[in-house]
Amino acid sequence: MITIKNLSKTIRGNKIIDNLNLKLKGITGIIGPNGAGKSTLMKIIASVEKGDKGSEIIFNNTSNEPIRIGYLPQNFSIYPNLTVYEVLKLLATLKGNFDSAHIEYLIELFNLANYKNKKMKELSGGTHRRVGIAQALLNKPNYLIIDEPTAGLDIIECIKLRNILLTISEKVEDIIISSHLPEDIEYICNHIVVIEKGQKRFEGSLSEMIQRSENLSYEATIELNDLQKLNVIGEIVKIDKISDKLVKVKFITRKPIADHQLYKPVQPGFLGSYVSLLKGEVVP
Numbered sequence: 010m011i012t013i014k015n016l017s018k019t020i021r022g023n024k025i026i027d028n029l030n031l032k033l034k035g036i037t038g039i040i041g042p043n044g045a046g047k048s049t050l051m052k053i054i055a056s057v058e059k060g061d062k063g064s065e066i067i068f069n070n071t072s073n074e075p076i077r078i079g080y081l082p083q084n085f086s087i088y089p090n091l092t093v094y095e096v097l098k099l100l101a102t103l104k105g106n107f108d109s110a111h112i113e114y115l116i117e118l119f120n121l122a123n124y125k126n127k128k129m130k131e132l133s134g135g136t137h138r139r140v141g142i143a144q145a146l147l148n149k150p151n152y153l154i155i156d157e158p159t160a161g162l163d164i165i166e167c168i169k170l171r172n173i174l175l176t177i178s179e180k181v182e183d184i185i186i187s188s189h190l191p192e193d194i195e196y197i198c199n200h201i202v203v204i205e206k207g208q209k210r211f212e213g214s215l216s217e218m219i220q221r222s223e224n225l226s227y228e229a230t231i232e233l234n235d236l237q238k239l240n241v242i243g244e245i246v247k248i249d250k251i252s253d254k255l256v257k258v259k260f261i262t263r264k265p266i267a268d269h270q271l272y273k274p275v276q277p278g279f280l281g282s283y284v285s286l287l288k289g290e291v292v293p
């Protein structure tokens with residue numbers, strides 16, 4: 010578990026992180042809108058940056074192993090003219106942990122065998138991201154910090170990477186993933202932190218998060234032309250097209266809904282709960 014106490018970060022007079030207190034355990038997903046402070050928080054946990062005076066990050070290591078942190082920054086673009094193998098070898102050496110068998114294991118785990126001799130600048134976004142996570146595992150970390158694992162990836166690459174992260178989770182004490190994609194968090198994480206404007210809006214399990222916004226979520230089948238009217242009643246979180254004119258819409262609202270023939274109460278799901286939290290519909 011990683012305990013974060015009174016963490017603040019001020020950059021040029023702006024409070025980017027505002028007194029965060031968190032207990033991160035298992036696979037934690039940090040989610041929030043653009044500019045919420047996720048990357049800044051990840052950098053501080055990875056010890057790349059420091060919090061303001063009085064901020065504490067405590068690694069509650071359950072084993073006798075020394076603390077080793079693996080980190081994938083949001084923008085991982087290094088050594089464009091080196092091959093995948095050369096990058097892994099170089100970074101392992103720099104981390105003081107060159108082990109060719111482990112590099113081969115990571116190449117296999119991340120399905121990189123066909124790219125071993127390709128230059129970094131020749132890789133697709135998905136392959137690049139896989140190399141990024143592989144390099145974060147070079148020092149056999151017990152804490153893994155991955156900033157936006159699926160940034161810019163297509164849906165198939167996203168699914169592959171999520172599966173790999175689940176596989177890795179058995180080998181490390183804690184994984185912390187930040188994302189602005191609800192799917193990343195919903196499918197991988199057992200502990201969720203929602204931050205906005207550097208402040209905590211929620212911390213807990215998926216079921217606890219969903220519980221917070223129960224009785225706020227509804228579904229209705231309406232004419233496409235009526236979508237704007239629904240926008241006045243609540244916040245639309247999902248639209249499924251039924252025909253050229255009809256759509257099934259899921260929305261959240263705190264306003265009392267009388268017509269339960271038209272508007273049926275439904276489970277909010279992760280996305281509904283997340284939007285409720287950001288819209289201040291539920292009390293954190």
Ligand SMILES: Nc1ncnc2c1ncn2[C@@H]1O[C@H](COP(=O)(O)OP(=O)(O)OP(=O)(O)O)[C@@H](O)[C@H]1O
Nearest residue numbers: 020021025041042043044045046047048049050189
């Ligand atoms: N070095 C810096 N100097 C000035 N402002 C910064 C710096 N680093 C971050 N910020 C500001 O802090 C805020 C939070 O940035 P951060 O990158 O941590 O957010 P984020 O939640 O990761 O956003 P995104 O999802 O867009 O990546 C933003 O308003 C950003 O402009």
